[in-house]
Amino acid sequence: MSHNTFGHLFRVTTWGESHGPAIGCVVDGCPPLIPLNEADLQPWLDRRKPGGSRFVTQRKESDTARILSGVFDDGDGPVTTGAPIAIHIDNEDARSKDYGEIARAFRPGHADMTYQAKYGVRDHRGGGRSSARETASRVAAGAVARRILGDGIVIRAGVVQLGPHRIAPDAVDFSAVYDNPLFAASAGVVPAWEAWLDGVRKAGSSCGAVVALEVTGIPAGWGAPLYGKLDAELAAAMMSINAVKGVEIGAGFGSAELSGEDNADEMRIGPDGGIVFQSNHAGGVLGGISTGQPLTARIAFKPTSSILTPRQTVTRDGTETDLRTKGRHDPCVALRGVPVVEAMAACVLADALLRHRAQIG
Incomplete structure (x- = not known):
């Protein structure tokens, strides 16, 4: 199986399966002398780990990360050495028996058929390599990327639409995201959303959602034309996340409804002599290069495919059957997708930073 690595100068390779003994990643290209230890990784992993509320899978994983290489403490605290950073996370609560019926x-909706068609073999235990369990490795890599980017670049994401329920753009509050179990970007919608999602959960069904991303502090100039566009690489990174079916940058599909006059992000000179944009329909990227404005995107997650309602399907030997998926599953996979979105953005931006320095100096 190829294509387990993403990035150019900041490169991340993930490994492991949902019900194997462990998962992890190898981060290559991290500059030396950056302070880094397990405590820098764990807060981000804790945000993604399962079992945090009744609205996510009840699989119990501590997602405790161990750094196995690439860090050295010469007496002043552990710092990166420039060597590959290997991170290990044990799988502690796999229940493979839940997946006996889908062997x-x-x-339907999963990668079972396509993996079988491509490789001739698949790990049916929780989806194996195709499981969202793999995203814990991405979050660990994203924590390393954040250390490269520094505190001046702030990456925030949150759920702005749950099924048919939307948060108005002017009501989005990213500061509320990690203070509620729905990762909602507004405290005001949480009670109504909880009641609605409880109904979905108790019915054994699922729903989709939209996650909004905003990154501030990026200077103008990151990214490259024509085939290294920052927005293209960000979109590709988001599309690689399990269950993501759509990505829009800035105004996205809404820009198709605007006139040229409305869509143009007009510019003026600010009090400090710098360029000030009057709007941000472009989402912080023009010609694939950052403008210095906030980088904005919206990511659409499909409903969780594992539901209790019987669905029509077929078996490996060509027999038609009905199947209901048992086990412990998220009624809305986008909720725990929020820290994954942030992590993938961090990895893309760390790579963009290093490539910008390499070209420009």
């Missing part, structure tokens, strides 16, 4: 039947 031969393909779950």
